[in-house]
Amino acid sequence: MNFDRHSFHAFILQNDLQYSVEFVASRTTFYCIFNKTPHSTLPYLSLTQYELQTFTEKRETSWAFTPYGGGDVDGPSNGAAPLPWDVEAHPAHLFHDEVKVVQVPHTASVKECHRCKGTGSLQCSECHGKGWTRCLSCHGDGWYTDSSGYKERCFYCQSSTHGHGRQDCLKCNAKGRVACPPCDSYGQIRCFIRLTITWKVNTSEHIVRKGGLPEALVKEVSGQVAFEEEGTRIFPLTQFPDNTINLASAQLVNNHKNAFHDERTYAQRHQVRIVPVAEVEYGFKGGPGKFWVYGYENKVHSPDYPHTCCWGCCCVM
Ligand SMILES: [Zn+2]
Numbered sequence: 001m002n003f004d005r006h007s008f009h010a011f012i013l014q015n016d017l018q019y020s021v022e023f024v025a026s027r028t029t030f031y032c033i034f035n036k037t038p039h040s041t042l043p044y045l046s047l048t049q050y051e052l053q054t055f056t057e058k059r060e061t062s063w064a065f066t067p068y069g070g071g072d073v074d075g076p077s078n079g080a081a082p083l084p085w086d087v088e089a090h091p092a093h094l095f096h097d098e099v100k101v102v103q104v105p106h107t108a109s110v111k112e113c114h115r116c117k118g119t120g121s122l123q124c125s126e127c128h129g130k131g132w133t134r135c136l137s138c139h140g141d142g143w144y145t146d147s148s149g150y151k152e153r154c155f156y157c158q159s160s161t162h163g164h165g166r167q168d169c170l171k172c173n174a175k176g177r178v179a180c181p182p183c184d185s186y187g188q189i190r191c192f193i194r195l196t197i198t199w200k201v202n203t204s205e206h207i208v209r210k211g212g213l214p215e216a217l218v219k220e221v222s223g224q225v226a227f228e229e230e231g232t233r234i235f236p237l238t239q240f241p242d243n244t245i246n247l248a249s250a251q252l253v254n255n256h257k258n259a260f261h262d263e264r265t266y267a268q269r270h271q272v273r274i275v276p277v278a279e280v281e282y283g284f285k286g287g288p289g290k291f292w293v294y295g296y297e298n299k300v301h302s303p304d305y306p307h308t309c310c311w312g313c314c315c316v317m
């Protein structure tokens with residue numbers, strides 16, 4: 001190892017994998033080169049990740065309505081309404097979260113609006129149906145009196161629809177009633193059964209970890225896919241060379257089998273990924289330190305790196 005004032009360079013060659021780690025930092029005083037390959041001091045680890053995904057579908061029904069201003073209504077006269085699981089619907093993509101809302105066929109009917117009782121309007125809450133509010137300028141008097149005792153019509157309410165001393169209600173335009181929102185003033189609504197279909201990706205994983213690289217970091221990088229399988233329903237792995245993966249697969253597949261009570265399993269897939277990791281130990285002024293180069297992206301995790309504020313984790317090469 002050598003140290004210099006302006007850069008940090010590590011060159012790692014191990015098991016056919018070659019990493020060149022280089023930091024060029026103007027304010028750091030750290031420089032180290034690993035060249036050639038002292039295998040014993042640069043352990044190459046591989047991290048195995050097993051991931052199981054179950055793509056589930058959930059169907060929920062509820063009553064819904066929209067304003068009805070005329071037009072066709074798909075009611076029971078068109079046929080029997082299908083059960084929720086008999087309604088034809090498919091996700092746009094497998095293994096993507098999605099929500100679809102559809103109307104269950106033959107469930108619609110037209111009803112009088114429950115809010116306005118079919119009138120299409122509601123009493124104005126601002127003026128309580130009167131169409132006016134007391135004029136605040138003249139306190140309802142209709143006249144304005146100046147300091148010398150001269151009286152004249154109040155400027156603010158002199159042309160009011162409902163007479164002097166009263167101001168037109170702005171909310172209802174002096175009518176006393178406002179449009180009914182549920183029926184959009186039609187007085188009628190179209191009721192139907194709404195079906196909400198939710199497709200969701202449920203992911204579980206197990207990482208066989210060697211060394212001290214934090215697990216969360218492994219998920220961010222890519223590695224080699226050693227095995228993958230997809231189907232309507234998959235069975236646990238039994239023949240993978242690392243038996244820990246077989247055991248994890250059996251447990252996670254079984255967990256997923258019992259986890260989604262009111263949902264239907266639409267599809268399942270699982271994958272084994274091997275992520276390359278090199279763990280490097282070094283010595284520096286403050287004592288020993290350690291960093292990791294991991295994933296095909298050659299990311300570096302270096303929590304002990306001197307002046308680590310902006311170099312704790314970065315990408316190289
Ligand atoms: Zn209404």
Ligand SMILES: [Zn+2]
Pocket residue numbers: 124125126127128129130131132169170171172173174175176177
């Ligand atoms: Zn009003």
Ligand SMILES: [Zn+2]
Pocket residue numbers: 135136137138139140141142143154155156157158165166
């Ligand atoms: Zn007034």
